[in-house]
Amino acid sequence: xxxxxxVTKSYHTERIETLALDAVTLSIADGEFVAIMGPSGCxxxxxxxxxxxxxxxxxxxxxxxxxxxxxxxxxxxxRLRNRKIGFVFQSFHLVQDLNVVDxxxxxxxxxxxxxxxxxxxxxxxxLDQVGLSSRxxxxxxxxxxGQQQRVAVARAIVGAPQIxxxxxxxxxxxxRMGDEIMDLLKQRHDAxxxxxxxxxxxxxxxxxxRTVRLFDGRQVQ
Amino acid sequence: xxxxxxxxALKVLRRRxxxxxxxxxxxxxxxxxxxxxxxxxxxxxAPHAPETRGHRTLGVFGVSIQSETGSGTGFPGFKxxxxxxRDLPGVEEVSFFRLQGNVTSYVGGEKIRxxxxxxxxxxxxxxxxxxxEGRTIDxxxxxxxxxxxxxxxxxxxxxxGAGQALGETIRIxxxxxxxxxxxxxxxxxxxxxxSEIWIPYTTARTEDYRQQYRxxxxxxxxxxxxxxxxxxxxxxxxxxxxxxPPEGYDTVISGADTFFEFVSRQLFGQRMQSxxxxxxxxxxxxxxxxFLMLPTxxxxxxxxxxxxxxxxxxxxxxxxxxxxxxxxxQFVLENVVLTVLGGLLGLGLSALVLAAINDSGVIxxxxxxxxxxxxxxxMAGALLFGVLSGAYPAWRMSxxxxxxxxxxxxx
Numbered sequence: 217x218x219x220x221x222x223v224t225k226s227y228h229t230e231r232i233e234t235l236a237l238d239a240v241t242l243s244i245a246d247g248e249f250v251a252i253m254g255p256s257g258c259x260x261x262x263x264x265x266x267x268x269x270x271x272x273x274x275x276x277x278x279x280x281x282x283x284x285x286x287x288x289x290x291x292x293x294x295r296l297r298n299r300k301i302g303f304v305f306q307s308f309h310l311v312q313d314l315n316v317v318d319x320x321x322x323x324x325x326x327x328x329x330x331x332x333x334x335x336x337x338x339x340x341x342x343l344d345q346v347g348l349s350s351r352x353x354x355x356x357x358x359x360x361x362g363q364q365q366r367v368a369v370a371r372a373i374v375g376a377p378q379i380x381x382x383x384x385x386x387x388x389x390x391x392r393m394g395d396e397i398m399d400l401l402k403q404r405h406d407a408x409x410x411x412x413x414x415x416x417x418x419x420x421x422x423x424x425x426r427t428v429r430l431f432d433g434r435q436v437q
Numbered sequence: 438x439x440x441x442x443x444x445x446a447l448k449v450l451r452r453r454x455x456x457x458x459x460x461x462x463x464x465x466x467x468x469x470x471x472x473x474x475x476x477x478x479x480x481x482x483a484p485h486a487p488e489t490r491g492h493r494t495l496g497v498f499g500v501s502i503q504s505e506t507g508s509g510t511g512f513p514g515f516k517x518x519x520x521x522x523r524d525l526p527g528v529e530e531v532s533f534f535r536l537q538g539n540v541t542s543y544v545g546g547e548k549i550r551x552x553x554x555x556x557x558x559x560x561x562x563x564x565x566x567x568x569x570e571g572r573t574i575d576x577x578x579x580x581x582x583x584x585x586x587x588x589x590x591x592x593x594x595x596x597x598g599a600g601q602a603l604g605e606t607i608r609i610x611x612x613x614x615x616x617x618x619x620x621x622x623x624x625x626x627x628x629x630x631x632s633e634i635w636i637p638y639t640t641a642r643t644e645d646y647r648q649q650y651r652x653x654x655x656x657x658x659x660x661x662x663x664x665x666x667x668x669x670x671x672x673x674x675x676x677x678x679x680x681x682p683p684e685g686y687d688t689v690i691s692g693a694d695t696f697f698e699f700v701s702r703q704l705f706g707q708r709m710q711s712x713x714x715x716x717x718x719x720x721x722x723x724x725x726x727x728f729l730m731l732p733t734x735x736x737x738x739x740x741x742x743x744x745x746x747x748x749x750x751x752x753x754x755x756x757x758x759x760x761x762x763x764x765x766x767q768f769v770l771e772n773v774v775l776t777v778l779g780g781l782l783g784l785g786l787s788a789l790v791l792a793a794i795n796d797s798g799v800i801x802x803x804x805x806x807x808x809x810x811x812x813x814x815x816m817a818g819a820l821l822f823g824v825l826s827g828a829y830p831a832w833r834m835s836x837x838x839x840x841x842x843x844x845x846x847x848x
Binding site for chain 1: 760839843
């Protein structure tokens with residue numbers, strides 16, 4: 217499903233160059249649940265951004281469904297993200313100006329041929345799955361952290377993507393709410409989705425099929 | 438998708454009340470000023486009743502007589518018009534008229550100041566006054582030098598109140614005139630037809646005016662077709678240049694113009710030698726553009742600073758499949774919605790302000806209204822405003838790297 221071959225990524229500022237990933241080779245199979253762990257600044261989020269096609273490697277190759285991603289246009293990459301990938305972020309990243317159901321509809325806005333009525337139906341279904349169907353017209357600032365993250369999960373799954381990328385999805389939540397979010401991710405995994413999750417929490421990582429550990433941009437396990 | 442973007446735009450504007458209020462104020466106030474100015478210009482230059490034949494009417498509104506040592510410029514004298522403006526080819530009807538300024542009358546011991554214009558009979562055939570009672574000045578009145586007067590509605594009220602006016606006599610600067618007709622008020626900004634009292638110019642006390650190169654006359658030339666304008670202009674100009682100048686002067690300069698062309702001749706013509714309507718249009722357009730630029734730059738600034746606030750949203754949208762084109766369209770549309778709303782608000786405010794000007798009497802007999810042409814100008818202005826103030830911030834927003842957006846940095 218996702219294949220990284222010798223992927224290198226570095227960031228430049230005016231004075232220094234930071235090597236975020238150094239020749240990482242990694243393969244994630246269809247339907248797998250993979251946890252990525254490592255200390256802060258080791259390149260976990262960079263790796264996730266590359267897998268999510270939000271960033272491009274400096275060197276090496278990234279393949280999605282055996283197709284190389286290198287050199288694809290902005291429009292093609294946007295379409296791939298829209299069809300195949302759903303994101304869950306640590307700080308939720310809900311659009312504060314939109315209510316819950318409008319937030320969940322966002323990915324479907326960029327999918328041609330989905331009518332407004334269909335968008336609303338799919339968004340309600342997704343919210344139903346995360347147990348938030350009673351709060352669809354609330355705004356993000358009217359919800360607790362756990363509820364906001366559940367909205368974010370609903371948004372990630374509304375377009376039925378094959379891949380869910382979660383960047384420390386429980387990092388801003390207490391353990392009970394964190395467990396609720398993990399249950400939702402596990403449900404998606406059980407339903408056949410590929411889940412890649414960055415986490416600091418070993419307890420959460422234990423829910424995954426396997427754990428990839430990074431240190432200073434290198435894969436150590 | 439457009440519908441969704443529109444809905445989102447409205448939701449965002451509703452949520453960001455402060456930004457929306459500031460923006461709407463800026464847009465609507467700017468458009469209000471533009472609309473009021475446009476309505477004024479429209480009223481001065483565009484053909485409105487009674488100038489219903491304005492599209493095929495030229496005028497002679499000025500003359501300049503020049504010598505090596507100096508020059509004099511002003512309204513044409515009768516001699517120039519009589520010599521050059523009669524029987525021009527392509528002209529169906531020609532009228533001369535005098536702007537005689539304010540005159541005084543007394544009614545029941547009360548002083549009444551009225552604006553007086555002295556005309557011929559053709560004046561009333563070229564212009565399409567709305568007659569309320571009686572009749573207008575005809576050839577018989579003119580040729581027989583009959584002391585008759587046509588009043589506008591308001592002046593009729595001043596002299597006679599609700600009583601009978603037709604057949605009654607009014608005294609103007611010590612002379613008596615019989616009232617033969619009453620017409621609807623014409624706003625003062627319609628320079629050619631405007632007056633409060635009209636009399637035949639043949640009733641003047643003396644005929645000295647017949648020898649004047651410069652005076653208080655103007656002429657109207659009703660062309661058979663608009664396509665005859667060039668021919669009329671050329672023939673008039675040829676006759677003027679062939680006319681012997683008055684003693685002590687070398688040249689007589691005058692042109693047959695539309696009123697807009699005449700204003701451009703005064704502003705840009707070297708000693709009134711030529712009209713420059715293109716230059717005047719460009720100057721007005723430039724002034725409007727500069728006036729629009731200030732709030733536009735302000736709005737651009739406001740919008741760009743909004744990038745910082747909305748960076749995370751851009752990152753999210755990019756993550757979930759929005760291309761740069763999607764975001765560009767969305768943000769431009771958001772701005773266009775904002776400016777169109779501001780435009781509509783500005784239109785409503787303009788209507789109120791114009792009504793207030795009409796009621797205030799600051800501009801006598803003002804009848805400013807938002808007609809379709811002014812509405813079109815206003816909306817065109819709003820759209821220009823929307824695109825100008827939306828395109829650059831939208832372009833910058835759409836170029837934002839999604840990873841930077843998610844981090845919340847939009848520098």
